[in-house]
Amino acid sequence: MKKKCKVKNAELKITLKVTVFFLLLTVCSLLSAFAEAKVYIDITSPAFTRLPIAIQDFTGPSGDEISGIIRADLDFTGLFSSVDKAAHLERPGQPFKPGNWTPLGVETVVKGSTTEGKELVVTVSLYDVLDGKEILRKEYRAGKALVRPLSHTIANDIYHALTGEMGVFRSRIAFVADDKGEKAIYLMDWDGNRAANTGMKGNVVLSPHWSKDGTKLLYSSERNRQWGIYLLDFTSMTEKRVFSSRGTNMAGDFLGDGQEFLISSSKGGTPDLFIVNPSNNSTVKLTSSYGIDVSPSVSPDTQHIAFVSDRGGSPQVYTMRKDGTDVRRITFEGSYNTSPAWSPKGDRIVFSGRRVGNQIFVVNPDGSGLVQLTSQGNNEDPSFSPDGRYIVFSSDREGIKAVYIMRANGEAQRRITPKSMKASGPRWSPN
Amino acid sequence: MRGPTLQKATIISFTLHLTVFAIALIIMKQSGNVHLPSPYTVNLVSPGVLKDISRETGADTGKVSTQLAAAPDVSKKAAKETPKDKPKDTAKEKEMVAKRISAIEAKKKVERRVRLRSVIALKAGPGKQGSKQQQSASHGKGALQDDYYTAITKEIWQQWVYPDVGKKDIEAVIAIRILRDGTAIIQRIEKSSGNALFDKSAMRALAKASPLTPPPDEMEIGVRFFP
Structure with a gap:
């Protein structure tokens, strides 16, 4: 009898437990539903x-250009x-009406007019189709010869607004091109227009490097059988030799925004990297390997240097701290990787590597x-x-070496120097 | 001490359950804002329908273009080289390309039809929707809601224009109220991305997408935008 009672008790306990469990479950699910x-x-x-943008032809002189x-x-x-001109319902001279643009799917409309007096005056308006409002109106003035830079300024303003x-x-882009049997430093707009010879020549001139503020160029040139490093100052348009020694000297980047810069010099035998301080003519040696160390490129935070070394048997890209420590190899594919350059954020390094021909690559640091x-x-x-x-680079894909630009993902590659001009060593200005 | 205890317990349990469920139902019907219990947040990073669409429109073209972009010269070069080096292979390759193109076209057609059908079903009048509700009753109400969120996610996404610039790790959250007729009203920016142009593009996508597919009932939801 006692035993039976115990069994019944146990049964009851289980039923109760089950009931409580179900109750809790229901309450929980309800609570979570509300929460x-x-x-x-x-x-x-x-x-x-x-x-989607529509840029209407500007009215007035040079408006189309x-x-x-x-x-x-x-x-x-x-x-x-940009929506094709032929599809525009509104003529350039007509006032902006949002209803003319919504059917075309256009979200932004640019209108402008010019008047020509002593100088060219351009008035530009940027309209938001969805809000039906003008979001930018600006007047620009410039000499008639400066139509291109003026247009680029307007493009910058529109780009920034959107x-x-x-x-x-x-x-601008600095590069090296032929000048009557010698080489000279040239400058041009980013789109290849207004190319101009700076007149700075040599038997051989190598890729120029910009100072951080964009007012100076540093390059190496062989003149009278000596390799010197030269500094061209645009503010005074003067050139000055800032370093020379026996052997081959090749210019690298400026180190930060000061006067110091990097070079590779073979004054001690094989090419090594040095920091040069032109104010007191001192040099600091950064590398001392048996092989060659060339093409130093300084990271945007000036803490690291990417360079090319053949210490591992073949020319490869390495990085190190600016004091020469912590050397790491960063390219492992291909037997010949050269000319590294940092992205402005310091998150990518672009270089040229030999595969089928020399090709442009990007890699993380x-x-x-x-x-x-x-x-x-x-x-x-x-x-x-x-x-x-x-990215700007040089290529011989169309025969003669010329300067090309492309988007950083490789899209929209196009030549920007004339086909007949032999051009190399391009460098994009920092501003 | 015999039988009745167990039976009693069962009955008590049963009635308790019933009452709790009844109370729950009453509370749910009376509360205005909460219509259907949804014990989960819907995360539609790559929902089925959206996947189809993006495969068709965005992602596919994006992929192709990036491929082309990454190696525009590869394709050109390949095109140039093949006739010189491997004239035999070109015929085969052409055939394969043609086959693949036709396969893709067929797939697109099917996908388009499926999409159209789903849109028609969603946009159809209340009668049809009722039947749909009945149909998916077996799936439970959550599934129906899921379908709805997937549909409006797609509708908003399709109206979103934002150029590929600036930081990638930003997020904008905008609260909207969707009225019975599908009209979406922006309530407030719950979280700004810190980039005014990004916030604006998100608001614009919502404005352009309105009216959305009419919801089962008026509701307020949050829409999170990621570049």
Whole structure:
């Protein structure tokens, strides 16, 4: 009898337990239902990454030219899709009406007019189609000879208003080209226009390097059988020899915004890297390997140096601290990797590597994330634009070596120097 | 001490359950804001429908273009080299390319049809929606809600234009109220991305997407945008 009673008790306990469990479960599920009442939905990566824009021909003298330059500038960025002129319902002279643009899917409209007096006056308006409002109106004045830089300034302003980033349409590219049997330093706009010879010549002139403020160029030149490092100051248009020694001396980047710069010099036998301080003519040796150490490139934070060394048997890209310690190899594919240059953010290094011909690659500073960007002809001397979105390089893909630009992902590659001009060693200005 | 205890316990348990459920139902019906219990947040980073769409429109073209972009010269070069080096292979390759193109086209057609059908089903009048509700009753109400969120996610996404510039690790959260007729009203920015242009592009996507597919009932949701 006692035993039976115990069994019944146990049964009752189990039933009770089950009941309590179910009760708790119900309450819990109800509570959670109330607690998470608000639903969130996630929208990742926009469906369209190009802003639909219409740039109308500007009215007045040089109007077509100006609007054409702005259109070309914005097109190259790959961030805008400009709607064909033929589709515009509104004539350039007519006032802005949002209803004329919504059917075309246009979100931004640029209108402008010019008047010519002593100087050229350009009035530009930027309209937001969805809000039906003017978001930018600005007047520009410049001499008639400066239509191109003026147009690039307008393009910069439009670019900034629509993306929040600074445009690079006023930046310039320095390069080396032939000048009556010798080599000389040239300057041109980022789109290849207005190329001009600086008149700084030598039997051989190598890739120039910009100072951080964009007012000076540092380059190596062989004159009278001696390799010297020269500094060209644009503010005074003067050139000065800042270093010379026996052997081959090749200029590298400036170290920060001061006077110090890097060179590779073979004054002690094989080429090694040095920091040169021109104010007191002192040099600090950074490397001392048996092989060659060349092409020093300083990171944007000036803490690291990327360079080329054949200490491992073949020329490869290495990084080290600016005091010469912590040397790491970052390229492992291919038997010949040269001319490294940092991106402005310091997150990528672009270089030229030999595969089928010499090709442009980008890699992370730790050696990961290698991407090949070119595949035609020989491509050399790459460097980034000041915003890091584009790369300038030299290529012989069309026969004669010329200067090319592309987006930093390899898109939209195009030659910017004339086909007949033998050009090499391009460097994008820092501003 | 015999039978009745167990039976009693069962009955008590049963009635208790019933009452609790009844109370729960009453509370739910009376509360205005909460219509259906949704014991989970919907995370539609790569929902089925969206995947299809993005495969068709965004992601696919994106992929192709980046491939082309990454190696525009590769393709050119390949095109140039093949006739010289391997004339036999070109015919084969062409055939393969043609086959692949036709396969892709067929797939797209099917996907388009499926998409159209789903859109028609969603956009159809209340009668049809009712039948759909009945159909998916077996799936439970959560599944129906899921379908709805997937649909509006797609609708908003398709209206979103933002150029590929600036920081990638930002997020904007915007609260919207969706009325019975699908009209989306922006309530407030719950979290700004810190980038005014990014916030604006998100607001614009919402404005352009309105009216959305009419919801089962008026609701307030949060929309999170990631570049």
